[in-house]
Amino acid sequence: MFEFHEILLICALLVLAAMVILPIFFGAPWHPLLPGTIRRILRFANIRPGETICDLGCGEGRVLITSAKEFFTRAIGVEIDPIKVVIARLLARINGVSDRVQIVRGNMFDFDPGSADVLYLYLTHQAMDRLFPEILKKLKPSVRIVSYRFCLRGMTPDKVSEDKTLFLYQLDKGTKINTYH
Numbered sequence: 446m447f448e449f450h451e452i453l454l455i456c457a458l459l460v461l462a463a464m465v466i467l468p469i470f471f472g473a474p475w476h477p478l479l480p481g482t483i484r485r486i487l488r489f490a491n492i493r494p495g496e497t498i499c500d501l502g503c504g505e506g507r508v509l510i511t512s513a514k515e516f517f518t519r520a521i522g523v524e525i526d527p528i529k530v531v532i533a534r535l536l537a538r539i540n541g542v543s544d545r546v547q548i549v550r551g552n553m554f555d556f557d558p559g560s561a562d563v564l565y566l567y568l569t570h571q572a573m574d575r576l577f578p579e580i581l582k583k584l585k586p587s588v589r590i591v592s593y594r595f596c597l598r599g600m601t602p603d604k605v606s607e608d609k610t611l612f613l614y615q616l617d618k619g620t621k622i623n624t625y626h
Contacts (some may be wrong), residue, residue, distance in 0.1 A: 447483075449564040450478075461537055465606050473527075473615070474478055475509070475529075475608075476567070477504065477505065477506055478507065478508070478593075480507075480511070483507060483508050483511045484511065484515070485516045485611075486565065486591060486593055486611060487508070487511065487512055487515075487516055489590040489591060489604075489606060489611045489613060490563050490589055490613060492512055492516040492518055492588070493516075493518075494516065494517035494518065494562060495517065495518065495562060496516065496518050496519070496562035497521065497560050497561055497562050497563070498512045498518050498519075498520045498521075498561065498562070498563045498564075498565055499520075499521050499522065499558040499561035499563070499564050499565065500520070500521075500522040500523075500565045500566075500567075501522075501523055501553035501556065501558065501564070501565075501566055501568065502523070502524060502527070502553050502567070502568055503522025503523060503524045503529075503533060504529050504533070505523060505527075505529050505532045505533050505536060506520075506524075506532075506533030506534075506536055506537060506546065506548055506573070507511075507536070508522075508565055509521070509533075509537070509546050509548075510533075510537055510542055510546055511575070512535075513537075513540075513542040513545040513546050514540055514541070515523075515543050518545070519545050519546075520542075520545060520547070520549050521546075521547045521548075521549065521558075521560065521561070522546075522549065523548075523549045523550075523551050523552075523553050523556040524548060524549075524550060524551075525550070525551065525552055525553070527550055530548055530549075532570045533544070533546075533548040534548050536572065537561065538574050549554075553572075553576070554576065555573060557583050558583060558584060559583050559585065560582060560585075560586065561584065561585065561588055561621065562587070562588060562589065563588070563589045563590075563591060564584065564588055564589070564590045564591070565591050565592075565593075566590065566591070566592045566593070567592070567594065567595075568591040568592075568595060568596075569595065570595055572577070572594060572599065573592070573597055573598070574598060577597055577598070577599070577600070578599070584616065586617065587615075587616065587617060588616050588618060589613060589614070589615050589616075590613070590614040590615075590616070591611060591612070591613050591614075592611070592612045593610060593611060593615075594610050595612075596610065596612045597614060598616055599624070601614075602614055603615045
């Protein structure tokens with residue numbers, strides 16, 4: 446018969462396996478980022494205090510939490526995995542930013558990121574192809590889209606990191622008036 450600690454260990458391993466394997470079927474495998482990488486992404490996106498950042502497929506919410514805690518933003522993320530949603534909400538509370546970080550349990554394809562000043566994406570090409578170009582209709586005219594590791598097909602980035610892992614897109618739809626070319 447199994448001891449209690451062995452059963453607990455098996456359960457923990459099954460939960461961890463589910464967190465890694467199940468998201469593959471939804472188009473966004475889970476790859477946690479190092480804190481330094483998260484800060485580099487947020488600096489690259491030129492995050493400013495008071496802005497709202499949105500993360501589609503936010504996992505455990507560390508990008509959002511870092512943004513709120515260190516860059517003084519509001520943050521909203523959507524995650525389909527209920528375990529990661531609980532973890533993200535708990536981490537936001539532990540880090541003292543639960544008043545500025547909102548984690549929604551849901552499908553990113555049904556989520557409206559219209560309040561975002563910055564849209565952060567770390568998704569596969571398949572997931573991005575499903576999102577774009579339809580999602581552009583939901584976004585603010587001045588939104589900045591920052592994508593990690595995967596560029597947006599059919600769109601030209603305004604800025605690319607030196608190591609070619611970050612892509613920044615500035616829409617500027619309808620923000621430039623009285624300009625003649």
